[in-house]
Amino acid sequence: MRIGVLALQGAFREHKQTLERLGAEAVEVRKPEHLAGLQGLIVPGGESTTIGKLAREYGIDAAVARRVEAGDFAVWGTCAGAIWLAREIPHYPEQPRLGLMDIAVERNAFGRQVASFEEDLEVKGLDKPFHAVFIRAPAITRAGPGVEVLAYHGKDIVLARQGRLLASSFHPELTGDFRLHRLFLDLANNFVTS
Numbered sequence: 001m002r003i004g005v006l007a008l009q010g011a012f013r014e015h016k017q018t019l020e021r022l023g024a025e026a027v028e029v030r031k032p033e034h035l036a037g038l039q040g041l042i043v044p045g046g047e048s049t050t051i052g053k054l055a056r057e058y059g060i061d062a063a064v065a066r067r068v069e070a071g072d073f074a075v076w077g078t079c080a081g082a083i084w085l086a087r088e089i090p091h092y093p094e095q096p097r098l099g100l101m102d103i104a105v106e107r108n109a110f111g112r113q114v115a116s117f118e119e120d121l122e123v124k125g126l127d128k129p130f131h132a133v134f135i136r137a138p139a140i141t142r143a144g145p146g147v148e149v150l151a152y153h154g155k156d157i158v159l160a161r162q163g164r165l166l167a168s169s170f171h172p173e174l175t176g177d178f179r180l181h182r183l184f185l186d187l188a189n190n191f192v193t194s
């Protein structure tokens with residue numbers, strides 16, 4: 001399998017290493033032409049304003065949108081990447097983004113004092129909890145009817161799926177637990193339907 005990792009800014013190296021550990025070929029994506037031959041793309045955590053601005057400038061968001069709309073492509077946004085996927089970003093409506101997932105995402109939702117924290121999350125479809133690291137994380141505060149919620153932190157949604165789009169508030173590439181990367185490879189292979 002060939003999976004891209006958007007490599008404009010942020011924590012892309014850890015995703016790349018994880019994909020390689022799972023036997024996938026991981027390709028750094030910096031231009032639209034790098035998407036050719038890929039089955040999916042991971043958009044890492046980092047600074048969502050920077051990632052959004054650069055992706056727009058290089059034409060990556062338009063190219064990714066075409067692939068998603070053609071139905072042959074999976075995208076997983078983690079943390080800043082989840083913000084990039086979101087249709088709605090309250091307080092930052094003008095922020096450049098892909099915007100194809102029917103969710104609202106509140107940036108830095110967990111406050112400045114507890115900017116970072118860790119939690120063992122119950123995730124739908126996983127037999128044991130997933131140790132999740134949140135770093136200045138966003139919360140998914142609304143999910144449309146086509147969105148399946150896979151995990152909550154309190155009342156907030158922190159993992160959700162819409163077709164072959166996946167959004168997580170946390171950083172799954174930091175804990176050595178590969179289960180969510182495996183789930184994403186399944187999405188990219190189109191093994192998961194509904």
Ligand SMILES: NC(=O)CC[C@H](N)C(=O)O
Nearest residue numbers: 045046047048079080136
């Ligand atoms: N770890 C992260 O990706 C943080 C996201 C960042 N706070 C933002 O809003 O862009």
